[in-house]
Amino acid sequence: MDVDSLQAGAGAWLQGTGPESDIVISSRVRLARNLNEYPFLSKANPKERGEIERKVREKLFEADLGGDSDGLSYLSLPPLSPLDRLFLVERHLISREHAFGKGPRGVGLGGGETISIMVNEEDHLRIQALQSGFQLRSAWEMIDEVDNRIEKQLSYAFSPQFGYLTICPTNVGTGMRVSVMLHLPALVMTRQIDKVFQAVSKINLAVRGFYGEGTQASGDFYQISNQPTLGKKEGEILANVERVIPKIIEYERTVRESLLEQKREIVEDKVWRAYGMLQTARTINSEEAMDLLSSLRMGVNLKIIPDVDISKVNELFIYTQPAHLQKMERSELNSPERDIMRATFIRNRLKRFANGGGSDPKPGKDHGR
Amino acid sequence: MKSCQLCSKPATVHLTDVSNNAKRELHLCEDCAKGQGVTIKSYLNKDPAVAESAFLNQLAQSQAEAADDEQALACSRCGTTYGSFRSQGKFGCPHCYVVFRKPLLNLLEKIHGKVEHVGKVPSRTGEEIARQQQLRGLRSDLEKAVRGEDYEKAAELRDRIYGLEERQA
Numbered sequence: 001m002d003v004d005s006l007q008a009g010a011g012a013w014l015q016g017t018g019p020e021s022d023i024v025i026s027s028r029v030r031l032a033r034n035l036n037e038y039p040f041l042s043k044a045n046p047k048e049r050g051e052i053e054r055k056v057r058e059k060l061f062e063a064d065l066g067g068d069s070d071g072l073s074y075l076s077l078p079p080l081s082p083l084d085r086l087f088l089v090e091r092h093l094i095s096r097e098h099a100f101g102k103g104p105r106g107v108g109l110g111g112g113e114t115i116s117i118m119v120n121e122e123d124h125l126r127i128q129a130l131q132s133g134f135q136l137r138s139a140w141e142m143i144d145e146v147d148n149r150i151e152k153q154l155s156y157a158f159s160p161q162f163g164y165l166t167i168c169p170t171n172v173g174t175g176m177r178v179s180v181m182l183h184l185p186a187l188v189m190t191r192q193i194d195k196v197f198q199a200v201s202k203i204n205l206a207v208r209g210f211y212g213e214g215t216q217a218s219g220d221f222y223q224i225s226n227q228p229t230l231g232k233k234e235g236e237i238l239a240n241v242e243r244v245i246p247k248i249i250e251y252e253r254t255v256r257e258s259l260l261e262q263k264r265e266i267v268e269d270k271v272w273r274a275y276g277m278l279q280t281a282r283t284i285n286s287e288e289a290m291d292l293l294s295s296l297r298m299g300v301n302l303k304i305i306p307d308v309d310i311s312k313v314n315e316l317f318i319y320t321q322p323a324h325l326q327k328m329e330r331s332e333l334n335s336p337e338r339d340i341m342r343a344t345f346i347r348n349r350l351k352r353f354a355n356g357g358g359s360d361p362k363p364g365k366d367h368g369r
Numbered sequence: 370m371k372s373c374q375l376c377s378k379p380a381t382v383h384l385t386d387v388s389n390n391a392k393r394e395l396h397l398c399e400d401c402a403k404g405q406g407v408t409i410k411s412y413l414n415k416d417p418a419v420a421e422s423a424f425l426n427q428l429a430q431s432q433a434e435a436a437d438d439e440q441a442l443a444c445s446r447c448g449t450t451y452g453s454f455r456s457q458g459k460f461g462c463p464h465c466y467v468v469f470r471k472p473l474l475n476l477l478e479k480i481h482g483k484v485e486h487v488g489k490v491p492s493r494t495g496e497e498i499a500r501q502q503q504l505r506g507l508r509s510d511l512e513k514a515v516r517g518e519d520y521e522k523a524a525e526l527r528d529r530i531y532g533l534e535e536r537q538a
Contacts, residue, residue, distance in 0.1 A: 174486070
């Protein structure tokens with residue numbers, strides 16, 4: 001399996017199905033694990049790193065993680081081009097650090113991109129389950145099972161006192177990071193997003209941007225995740241995040257409704273302008289695309305824009321990113337070329353909606369084209 | 370009731386040092402406190418300002434001595450020193466968690482507010498560890514029951530604890 005075959009489909013989590021998917025894009029649970037018989041990656045020499053990667057890769061296959069889909073695929077990162085690696089980052093399958101790291105490392109993928117296992121990123125293993133919409137519990141059950149199966153094949157570094165041992169004490173214990181990605185355009189528009197930040201950080205949760213740790217919020221996307229990993233059961237950590245999300249969802253929905261009631265023209269204007277630009281612009285940079293697509297997405301959710309499918313909008317967020325564009329074009333492009341390609345791709349994609357591509361014809365509408 | 374950080378007896382001396390916007394706490398029993406150079410009774414009759422500065426100096430000194438000891442600590446398996454850990458934020462190998470246990474407890478308290486793992490346990494090493502976890506949970510429930518004067522529940526818990534403990538043999 002190679003990166004090109006990934007390009008053909010979109011991850012299951014992008015489909016825009018799943019509960020509360022108007023606001024919750026995805027739910028993610030990640031576990032950090034290390035092998036007992038090797039040093040952590042901070043001290044492992046190149047030979048050891050190679051051994052760790054080989055051993056983990058072998059055992060991942062033996063662990064029978066495929067589940068009901070096509071089985072586990074493994075990609076070793078060093079042979080891939082920087083573009084292919086960036087592509088994996090854009091799909092949220094590996095972190096930026098992993099893409100541009102050094103030494104033997106790779107990623108195991110399964111379940112239609114819902115499971116991803118980074119090998120030799122910061123810890124020996126970083127196992128991640130990604131689900132569409134608000135499905136934390138289901139993501140946890142998936143990853144719990146994957147963790148159990150891997151653990152039958154490998155010996156994890158673990159101490160009764162400190163739990164699963166990790167290279168950074170910030171991850172020790174459960175090694176668990178739970179995060180939910182939310183789309184909050186109304187809260188951003190009405191400048192209430194800071195209230196969410198403050199409330200959320202008071203209960204030991206962190207807020208991050210589209211690509212996770214250390215990234216900016218763009219496209220009005222925010223990731224809420226837990227911070228402490230030690231001293232609570234996994235179920236408790238999950239519940240702490242689970243409890244907060246519905247409140248934020250409710251807040252965003254309420255603000256959206258009140259915007260429609262009191263400032264309908266302003267909202268419609270923002271949405272239709274964005275849609276108009278996306279349909280007609282000849283060149284768009286990433287930042288602008290995220291911004292416009294965010295307004296479009298809100299417009300679709302609020303039924304201001306008819307006949308556009310939310311999963312197609314979700315895909316646009318992913319496909320208009322730099323590596324995705326270049327892989328589609330099968331060549332490297334510089335920044336201005338990418339901006340043109342991005343605009344072209346979006347125009348074509350949106351045209352298909354207007355022509356009724358994928359949706360049923362409605363009586364009285366113009367389908368001449 | 371906190372335990373003495375050096376010997377696990379109940380702690381009766383609680384020291385708080387606030388400097389550079391960081392708060393550090395030490396909890397010691399009287400013997401260890403004396404051993405660390407903190408004298409208590411001598412402050413009772415002195416001018417409060419003098420006593421306070423003498424006290425803080427002693428505290429800072431004993432902390433500095435402890436810090437030097439900590440810096441020198443090194444993991445026998447991977448060579449990581451505590452000093453390098455503090456500057457990089459990363460450990461070198463699983464054994465580091467044993468070697469640096471003491472200063473680690475402080476650090477974990479700051480990061481997570483807790484220092485003990487109560488969650489999932491790997492199935493391989495699992496059974497013994499799960500048993501220990503269960504015992505810890507039962508003991509703390511027993512304490513609560515006794516405090517709440519629910520002696521029937523306490524007796525039941527005590528029996529369960531004996532049962533688990535016996536399984537070790």
